[in-house]
Amino acid sequence: MKIRPLSIDGAWEISPEQHADPRGMFTEWYRHDRLAVAVGHPLRLAQGNLSVSARGVVRGIHFADVPPGQAKYVTCVRGAVMDVVVDVRTGSPTFGQWEMVRLDEADRRAVYLSEGLGHGFCALTDDATLSYLCSATYNPAAEHTVHPLDSELAITWPAGHPLLSARDAAAPSLTEARAAGLLPEYQACRSFTASLNSSATPRRAEGDHP
Structure with a gap:
């Protein structure tokens, strides 16, 4: 498993090792110990979600108040999506910037985004x-x-006519959300994650196994 930081502080791309043979395939798509070493603390697992979308659906950009925020570990188990991390933290050196990662059932990559970051995706296939x-x-x-x-964000969604939910279609712009005091603050997010780091003692991860 390879974990590399993205250009936005607090986001990582995870590439698991796949073990294939005539029977099929096996992969460790999530390792709490390896993620904890990279991030600085384990993911506090509180909820698991499954989202199914038709081709051309765009969901996002969603984020939560910090604290407590909502860190996410996202992977695509069927089809393909273009996953997007957006820095909506005021005061961040990359505020307003975004990065895309393709998640699909072939490479089985995942994205981890820490508390305070915005998240969205575009479905590239039906039943993504x-x-x-x-x-x-x-x-x-x-x-x-x-x-x-x-x-202002100017995200280059790979969809000619993106399909949005009513909630997302009525969402404010980044400037409007900032003026309304809805956006998390960068230093507050860093302080919150630092408090998680200080309470964690992650051990060095052992190797993968098939």
Whole structure:
């Protein structure tokens, strides 16, 4: 398993090793110990989600108040999506920037994004199925959206006519969300994750096995 940081602080791409033979395939798509070594603390698993989307559906950009925020470990178990991490943390050196990672059933990559980051994706296939591991349970009062087609973000979604939910279509722009005080603050997010790091003592991970 290879874990590399993305260009946005607090986000990582995970590439698992796949073991294939005539019977099929095996992979460790999530390792709490390896992730903890890279991130600095284990994922506090509180909820698991499964999302199925038709081709051209765009979901996001979603984020939660910090604390407690909601860290996510996302992988695609069927089909393919273009996953997007957006830095919506005011005061961040990469505020307003985004990065895309293709997640699919072939390479079986995953993305981890820490508390305070925005997340969205575009389904590249019908029945694109995402599995999320989340650090906090769903709390609608503390969760927010930024419009995925916001011209300020200028995300290059790979869909000619993106299909949005009513909630996402009515979401504010990044500027509007900032003016309304909805966005998390970068230093507050760093302080929160630092508190998680200080309470964790991750051990060095052992090797993968088939």
